[in-house]
Every structure is written in structure tokens, then in C-alpha cells.
């Protein structure tokens with residue numbers, strides 16, 4: 364039975380009871396409109412902890428004024444049924460007023476790592492993410508919190524948040540879940556028209572081709588430019604970035620002995636899609 368909890372104080376009581384009984388507690392923060400990607404986080408949480416809390420909160424702080432906060436999908440009863448079927452222990456469903464009390468003014472500023480890539484395209488986004496995640500961690504006090512690699516920059520920002528603020532929680536990344544044609548699952552995919560949904564596959568395809576070229580030793584600039592051209596040729600309206608970065612610092616991937624990440628964001632119709640793939644470090648041949 365998945366209990367729905369709307370108050371922070373009630374959530375704390377539940378978690379305190381579990382912890383007192385020696386159980387490990389995992390938190391899976393989401394904005395709802397749940398899909399297989401979210402459910403993979405839940406399954407991993409259940410492997411690593413005995414109690415799992417899923418939060419659903421469409422966080423106004425991480426949306427820009429011209430973004431989709433109002434039209435973001437909110438299929439609550441469907442979400443609740445999915446969590447129930449998965450055996451999740453509690454759904455934390457706070458109101459905006461519960462999370463942001465009158466006069467709320469605190470912000471956690473990630474600094475430069477939150478100002479590049481999606482942070483450049485969406486000013487204030489990662490301060491909104493870092494602030495809400497810090498609040499959710501403070502409210503739920505989990506041993507472990509799980510986030511998808513689909514939002515790679517978010518994962519790097521949150522690892523840094525927990526490390527630099529000494530928050531007593533482990534952050535676990537979970538690999539991206541994809542549709543059978545390779546498109547990463549996303550709550551925003553419902554915005555795509557049938558034609559756009561077909562065109563969208565060009566995003567994982569361009570990333571895969573670029574990853575192969577980079578791992579074979581090609582230079583960053585031409586590979587990134589070719590991937591961008593492929594997206595535009597496939598019908599994307601504009602490309603915010605296609606770029607190979609250090610997987611942890613998000614600086615350009617110049618030191619290829621370190622793990623890299625190829626990241627992209629592009630607009631298809633009125634939908635902004637993001638995706639990323641790992642770049643394996645070059646192995647020095649010793650023979």
C-alpha cells in the first residue's frame with residue numbers, strides 16, 4: 364500500500380519510524396508523468412533500500428517564465444497506480460505552499476557548472492533544481508537518492524551539491540531508459556506530434572555516430588558540427604548544443620584519459636529534447 368503524504372512533518376515521522384527499525388530509506392525525486400525511466404529509478408531504489416519514497420513535485424523554481432510549468436503533464440491518478448503496482452512505500456506529494464512558505468527566499472547557486480549547457484539555455488534552472496533537491500533531502504532525510512543519467516548535467520550538479528554541503532546522503536545515478544528506436548523516455552515526449560516523434564530518433568542516432576567518431580580519435584569540433592548538421596537536416600528547428608565534455612567537470616573533453624560525456628539539446632517543433640551518451644576514455648596501448 365503506497366501511502367500519500369503531503370506534509371513534510373508527516374514524511375519525517377514515517378522515515379523516523381523506518382530508520383528506528385533499522386531500515387534503509389531511498390528517495391526518488393520526480394515531477395510526475397511517470398514512465399519507464401522513472402520506474403527504473405524505483406526498481407534500483409528497491410534493490411538498494413528496504414523503504415522507497417517517491418516524490419512528485421512540479422517545481423516552479425526550475426522553470427523559466429516562458430517555459431512549460433503550466434502545461435507540464437500532471438496525470439496524478441495514473442502515477443499513483445504505477446507507484447502502487449511497483450510497491451513503493453510512500454508518495455510524497457507536497458503542494459507549492461508546503462515547499463515554498465510565504466517569504467521563501469533561499470537559493471542554492473551551483474556556480475559555473477550550473478551556468479553552462481542547459482544552464483546557459485535556461486538561466487536559473489539549476490539553482491531551482493539544487494534548491495528543491497536540498498529541500499527534498501532535508502524533508503525526507505533518505506540514506507540514498509536516485510537520479511537519471513538522462514539529465515547528466517543535473518546529476519553532476521547534485522553530486523557536487525551533496526559533496527560540497529556535506530549532506531549525509533548517497534547519490535546514485537541510473538542509466539537512461541530508451542524506447543525501442545533509441546529515443547530517451549521523457550515526460551515531455553507527449554508534446555511531440557506523430558511526425559515529430561519519428562524525427563526525434565535523429566537525436567540518439569546523431570549522438571551515437573558522434574560517439575563512435577570521437578572514441579576512434581576524431582577531433583571534437585568537426586564531430587560536434589556534423590552532429591548538429593544531422594539534427595537540422597532531420598527536421599530539428601534549432602540546436603542549443605552538441606558537445607563533448609568531461610563527464611564530471613563538464614569542461615570540454617580535452618583530456619581523453621578521463622571519462623567524457625557527449626551531450627545535446629535541440630528543439631523539435633515546440634519541444635526541447637535533451638540526451639547524452641558516455642565517451643570512454645582513450646586507453647594507452649602499451650605494446
Ligand code: AMP
Pocket residue numbers: 392393394395399400401403404509510511512513514537538539540541547548549550
Ligand atoms: P523528471 O520527472 O523529468 O524530473 O525526472 C525525475 C528523475 O527521473 C530524474 O532523476 C531524471 O533524470 C530521471 N529520468 C527521466 N527520464 C529518464 C530516463 N529516460 N531514464 C532514466 N532516468 C530518467
